Amino acid sequence: MxxxxxxxxxxxxxxxxxxxxxxxxxxxxxxxxxxxxxxxxxxxxxxxxxxxxxxxxxxxxxxxxxxxxxxxxxxxxxxxxxxxxxxxxxxxxxxxxxxxxxxxxxxxxxxxxxxxxxxxxxxxxxxxxxxxxxxxxxxxxxxxxxxxxxxxxxxxxxxxxxxxxxxxxxxxxxxxxxxxxxxxxxxxxxxxxxxxxxxxxxxxxxxxxxxxxxxxxxxxxxMLLPDESGKKMGKTEGNAISITDQPDELRRKIMLMEDSAINPVFNACTDASLEEIKSLDPIGAKEKLADTIISMIYGKDRAEKTKKEFNRVFIEKKLPSEIATVKIEAESLNILDLLVRTRLAPNKSEAKRLVLQKGVKIGEVIQDDWKKNIEIKKGLVIQVGKGKFVKVI
Amino acid sequence: MxxxxxxxxxxxxxxxxxxxxxxxxxxxxxxxxxxxxxxxxxxxxxxxxxxxxxxxxxxxxxxxxxxxxxxxxxxxxxxxxxxxxxxxxxxxxxxxxxxxxxxxxxxxxxxxxxxxxxxxxxxxxxxxxxxxxxxxxxxxxxxxxxxxxxxxxxxxxxxxxxxxxxxxxxxxxxxxxxxxxxxxxxxxxxxxxxxxxxxxxxxxxxxxxxxxxxxxxxxxxxMLLPDESGKKMGKTEGNAISITDQPDELRRKIMLMEDSAINPVFNACTDASLEEIKSLDPIGAKEKLADTIISMIYGKDRAEKTKKEFNRVFIEKKLPSEIATVKIEAESLNILDLLVRTRLAPNKSEAKRLVLQKGVKIGEVIQDDWKKNIEIKKGLVIQVGKGKFVKVI
CATH class of the missing domain: 3.40.50.620 (HUPs)
Structure with a gap:
C-alpha cells in the first residue's frame, strides 16, 4: 500500500x-x-x-x-x-x-x-x-x-x-x-x-x-498508564489490567478503576479525542472505555453481554448468570479448607485473611469466624470479594 | 613420573x-x-x-x-x-x-x-x-x-x-x-x-x-619485580628487561640495573637462596645474575662471551668486537640525517635530543651541534649512548 x-x-x-x-x-x-x-x-x-x-x-x-x-x-x-x-x-x-x-x-x-x-x-x-x-x-x-x-x-x-x-x-x-x-x-x-x-x-x-x-x-x-497511586501500570507492579482476562473480569476491572486513571487509558487505547474524553462523566467514561476495549478484543456482542452481566451483579446485586461449580463430597468443611478447595483462595492463610476482612459470603451471609465449619449443601453459593463466585453441585 | x-x-x-x-x-x-x-x-x-x-x-x-x-x-x-x-x-x-x-x-x-x-x-x-x-x-x-x-x-x-x-x-x-x-x-x-x-x-x-x-x-x-623506582617491572610500564633481547643487550641491561633491583630478580629467576644472594657484593651479584640468566636461555658459552664483550666495551672502553655496519654513498651528511639513516635514532627530533644531551659520539668525539655536517669515510664509527654502535663501510 x-x-x-x-x-x-x-x-x-x-x-x-x-x-x-x-x-x-x-x-x-x-x-x-x-x-x-x-x-x-x-x-x-x-x-x-x-x-x-x-x-x-x-x-x-x-x-x-x-x-x-x-x-x-x-x-x-x-x-x-x-x-x-x-x-x-x-x-x-x-x-x-x-x-x-x-x-x-x-x-x-x-x-x-x-x-x-x-x-x-x-x-x-x-x-x-x-x-x-x-x-x-x-x-x-x-x-x-x-x-x-x-x-x-x-x-x-x-x-x-x-x-x-x-x-x-x-x-x-x-x-x-x-x-x-x-x-x-x-x-x-x-x-x-x-x-x-x-x-x-x-x-x-x-x-x-x-x-x-x-x-x-x-x-x-x-506515556505510561498510571494506576490509582500514580505509579506506572505494568506487569512488574502487579497492578495492571489484563486484556487477556475473561471479558467479564475485564469489564469489572475497568468499572472499578479510579476515576483519575480513566482519561489516560482512554487516550492511550482508543481513537477518542481528548475533547471527547473530557466531555464524559466518570461513569459514562468507564462504560464507554469498557465497551470500546472489550469490543476491540472480543467483539461488540460480547461487550454488550459483559455490560448486562456487570449490571446484574454489581448494580442489581444478583448472582452472576453463570457461576463456576464445584463438587464436594464432604458433609461439612472448615471455612478455610472450603475456600482453598473451591480455589477461591490460594492457601489457608490467604483464606483466613479474606474471612477476617469480611470478604467472604456463604449463602448470602458474610462470614467472619475462620474456625467455623460450613455445612455443605447442593446449590450453596460461596462468594469472595465483589466478583468471585462458586456454586456447590 | x-x-x-x-x-x-x-x-x-x-x-x-x-x-x-x-x-x-x-x-x-x-x-x-x-x-x-x-x-x-x-x-x-x-x-x-x-x-x-x-x-x-x-x-x-x-x-x-x-x-x-x-x-x-x-x-x-x-x-x-x-x-x-x-x-x-x-x-x-x-x-x-x-x-x-x-x-x-x-x-x-x-x-x-x-x-x-x-x-x-x-x-x-x-x-x-x-x-x-x-x-x-x-x-x-x-x-x-x-x-x-x-x-x-x-x-x-x-x-x-x-x-x-x-x-x-x-x-x-x-x-x-x-x-x-x-x-x-x-x-x-x-x-x-x-x-x-x-x-x-x-x-x-x-x-x-x-x-x-x-x-x-x-x-x-x-612477587612483582620492581624497577629502580620501586614500580612493577613489566611490558606495560616499558621498563622491563627483555629476555628475548640479544644476549649482549641482556648482559648490558642487567649490569646497568640499580643495585636495589638485583636481589628480587635473583630470588625470582634463579635457584640461589636468599642467604647466598645476600652474601654477594652488588657487582658480583649482577655478574652472577647475568651469568645465570644468560646461561639458562642461551647456554654457558654464550654467557661467557657476553661477559668478555661487556668488559671490553664498558670496562676497557674499547669498541665492541662486532659492530653493525651500514653502507652510505653520500660524501657528507647532516648529523641528524646520519643518525636516522643508520637507525641509531628513530627520527630527526629524537636524533636532535640525543645530540643535545651529548649522547652521540662520532669517531670517538662527542658531538653537540645538531646542525653539523659529518664527512662520511669508510670505517667511521658512530656511537649512541653506552652501547649502540654502527660502522660505515
Whole structure:
C-alpha cells in the first residue's frame, strides 16, 4: 500500500499519547512526510501470556503507523527473555524455556491481531530475536560491547538505585541493553516504539545503529498508564489490567478503576479525542472505555453481554448468570479448607485473611469466624470479594 | 613420573618469591602432600613477542612444580588477547590477528623451553584459549556472567582509578575477567600461577570454578619485580628487561640495573637462596645474575662471551668486537640525517635530543651541534649512548 503523508494524520500519530520522540518530533515528521516507508518495531518480553492495557496502547500506536502504510514488526524477545529485562527489577527472574516463550507469544499475536493487521496488503510481522542473537558469539559480543561504556550502562536509574541500596547487579543484566540494541541492527529498523520506561534501552539501540550502520534510528516513547497511586501500570507492579482476562473480569476491572486513571487509558487505547474524553462523566467514561476495549478484543456482542452481566451483579446485586461449580463430597468443611478447595483462595492463610476482612459470603451471609465449619449443601453459593463466585453441585 | 611429596621441597616451591597463596599456604601444601598430581597453568598475553624477567620468574616457578611431578600448562591467551587485559591500561589496545598471536607465542615456547621441559615423561603443554572461548555463545555468556556482580568487577583497582579520572571503561573490558575465569573451568585446573597484579582476575577464576564445578581452585601469586623506582617491572610500564633481547643487550641491561633491583630478580629467576644472594657484593651479584640468566636461555658459552664483550666495551672502553655496519654513498651528511639513516635514532627530533644531551659520539668525539655536517669515510664509527654502535663501510 502507498504511504500516507497527510501532515494532519502524521501529527495525530506522533502526538496522541506520545511521551517523547527521539531525536525530536520534527525530524521524524519530516522523515514520514517523504513518503518513504518506515520499518518500525516494538519488542515484547514473553515472560507470561499476560497482556495489559499498556501493551494495548502499544498495539494501538503500531496500528496507527500501519494504517499510514508503514511496516510494523512485533518482536518477541525469546532470547532477551532468557536474561530478563532488569527494568525496575529487584530480584533475578526465572529463566524461560524456548517452548514456553513460543506458547506465551502465540497469545500475543492473537490479541495484537484484534488491533494490528497480520493479513492484507501491509501485514504486520512477528519476529523472534533468538533468530539473530542465538548466532552471536563471544567474539561478536566483544565487538558489540566495545561500543558502550560501563559508565553509560550503570547510569541507568534502577542500577543506580540498586547500588544505593547495596543490592547486587548481576553482570548478565549488563548484557541486556546490548542484546536489545542489537535487535535494531539485525532488523535494520528506522523506528522503535516503547513505553517511556524503555528510553534508556532505546537510546542504546540508537547508539549501536549509529556506530555500526552510521544511520539514525528514531524512537518514540509512549506515556505510561498510571494506576490509582500514580505509579506506572505494568506487569512488574502487579497492578495492571489484563486484556487477556475473561471479558467479564475485564469489564469489572475497568468499572472499578479510579476515576483519575480513566482519561489516560482512554487516550492511550482508543481513537477518542481528548475533547471527547473530557466531555464524559466518570461513569459514562468507564462504560464507554469498557465497551470500546472489550469490543476491540472480543467483539461488540460480547461487550454488550459483559455490560448486562456487570449490571446484574454489581448494580442489581444478583448472582452472576453463570457461576463456576464445584463438587464436594464432604458433609461439612472448615471455612478455610472450603475456600482453598473451591480455589477461591490460594492457601489457608490467604483464606483466613479474606474471612477476617469480611470478604467472604456463604449463602448470602458474610462470614467472619475462620474456625467455623460450613455445612455443605447442593446449590450453596460461596462468594469472595465483589466478583468471585462458586456454586456447590 | 611420580609426584614428589618431600615437605621441604614443597615448602621451598610455595615460599620462594611467592607473594600469596589462595585460599592459604597450608591448604595447598596439604593438597600437594597427598601425592595426587596437580594440574596448573599460567596464562600469557601474546600482545608482542617480547618476554621479560617477570615472565622468566613465572617459567621458573612452573618448572619447580614440574620438577615435583605436577602437570604444567602454558596457556596462550589468543582469544583474551583480542580483548586485551585492561590491567593498568589507560587506553584501548590494538586488536591482534590470530596469526600474529601464534607467531608471537612460538617465541614464548622457545624461551620457556629453556626453563620448562616440553619433552620427556612429564612434558609441559601449550594450550590456546581460543579453543574453548571461540565456542562460547551469547547464551553461554549470560549463564557465565550471572555468576558475577557488577559491583565485584568494578571494584578492580584500575577500574576505580578510571572512574575517579572520569575516563571511560568500555563494556568489553568487563568481559575480560569472565573469559579468563572460564579458562580455569575449561582446562579443569587445580592451580593458577600469576603475578600479584593478577589476583583480581585469579579470584574470578576461583569463584567461577566454585560456582560451576563446586571445587576449589588454588592460586599462587608471585612477587612483582620492581624497577629502580620501586614500580612493577613489566611490558606495560616499558621498563622491563627483555629476555628475548640479544644476549649482549641482556648482559648490558642487567649490569646497568640499580643495585636495589638485583636481589628480587635473583630470588625470582634463579635457584640461589636468599642467604647466598645476600652474601654477594652488588657487582658480583649482577655478574652472577647475568651469568645465570644468560646461561639458562642461551647456554654457558654464550654467557661467557657476553661477559668478555661487556668488559671490553664498558670496562676497557674499547669498541665492541662486532659492530653493525651500514653502507652510505653520500660524501657528507647532516648529523641528524646520519643518525636516522643508520637507525641509531628513530627520527630527526629524537636524533636532535640525543645530540643535545651529548649522547652521540662520532669517531670517538662527542658531538653537540645538531646542525653539523659529518664527512662520511669508510670505517667511521658512530656511537649512541653506552652501547649502540654502527660502522660505515
Amino acid at each position: 502507498a504511504v500516507i503523508t497527510d501532515p494532519k494524520k502524521i501529527e495525530q500519530v506522533l502526538r496522541k499519547n506520545v511521551d517523547a520522540v527521539y531525536p525530536d518530533f520534527d525530524s521524524l515528521k519530516k522523515r514520514m512526510m517523504t513518503g518513504k516507508r518506515i520499518r518500525l518495531y516494538c519488542g515484547f518480553d514473553p515472560s507470561s501470556p499476560f497482556l495489559h492495557l499498556g501493551n494495548m496502547a502499544i498495539f494501538k500506536k503500531m496500528a496507527e503507523f500501519q494504517s499510514l502504510g508503514h511496516e510494523v514488526i512485533m518482536l518477541i524477545g525469546d532470547f532477551t527473555g532468557m536474561i530478563g529485562d532488569p527494568t525496575d527489577k529487584k530480584a533475578a527472574r526465572k529463566k524461560l524455556t524456548r517452548e514456553g516463550v513460543v506458547k506465551n507469544s502465540k497469545n500475543y499475536k492473537d490479541i495484537a491481531g484484534k488491533i494490528l493487521n497480520f493479513k492484507g496488503s501491509n501485514p504486520a510481522k512477528v519476529l523472534y530475536n533468538s533468530k539473530w542473537l542465538d548466532k552471536i558469539s563471544f567474539k561478536d559480543l566483544i565487538d558489540l560491547a566495545s561500543n558502550f561504556t560501563v559508565q553509560q550502562v550503570i547510569a541507568r536509574d534502577m542500577f543506580q538505585e540498586r547500588i544505593k541500596d547495596q543490592k547486587p547487579i548481576y553482570l548478565h543484566e549488563f548484557l541486556y541493553p546490548l542484546a536489545q540494541a542489537y535487535d535494531s541492527v539485525a532488523m535494520d529498523v528506522d523506528l522503535e516504539i516503547g513505553g517511556s520506561d524503555q528510553i534508556f534501552i532505546m537510546l542504546c539501540g540508537r547508539d549501536l545503529v549509529k556506530a555500526l550502520k552510521n544511520s539514525e534510528k528514531f524512537f518514540l516513547s509512549l | 611420580a609426584v614428589i611429596t618431600d615437605p621441604k621441597k614443597i615448602e621451598q616451591v610455595l615460599r620462594k618469591n611467592v607473594d600469596a597463596v589462595y585460599p592459604d599456604f597450608d591448604s595447598l601444601k596439604k593438597r600437594m602432600m597427598t601425592g595426587k598430581r596437580i594440574r596448573l597453568y599460567c596464562g600469557f598475553d601474546p600482545s608482542s613477542p617480547f618476554l621479560h624477567l617477570g615472565n622468566m620468574a613465572i617459567f621458573k616457578k612452573m618448572a619447580e612444580f614440574q620438577s615435583l611431578g605436577h602437570e604444567v600448562i602454558m596457556l596462550i591467551g589468543d582469544f583474551t588477547g583480542m580483548i586485551g587485559d585492561p590491567t593498568d591500561k589507560k587506553a584501548a589496545r590494538k586488536k591482534l590477528t590470530r596469526e600474529g598471536v601464534v607467531k608471537n607465542s612460538k617465541n614464548y615456547k622457545d624461551i620457556a623451553g629453556k626453563i620448562l621441559n616440553f619433552k620427556g615423561s612429564n612434558p609441559a603443554k601449550v594450550l590456546y584459549n581460543s579453543k574453548w572461548l571461540d565456542k562460547i555463545s551469547f547464551k553461554d555468556l549470560i549463564d557465565l556472567a550471572s555468576n558475577f556482580t557488577v559491583q565485584q568487577v568494578i571494584a578492580r583497582d584500575m577500574f576505580q582509578e578510571r572512574i575517579k579520572d572520569q575516563k571511560p571503561i568500555y563494556l568489553h573490558e568487563f568481559l575480560y575477567p569472565l573469559a579468563q575465569a572460564y579458562d580455569s573451568v575449561a582446562m579443569d585446573v587445580d592451580l593458577e600461577i600469576g603475578g600479584s597484579d593478577q589476583i583480581f582476575i585469579m579470584l574470578c577464576g576461583r569463584d567461577l570454578v566454585k560456582a560451576l564445578k563446586n571445587s576449589e581452585k588454588f592460586f599462587l601469586s608471585l
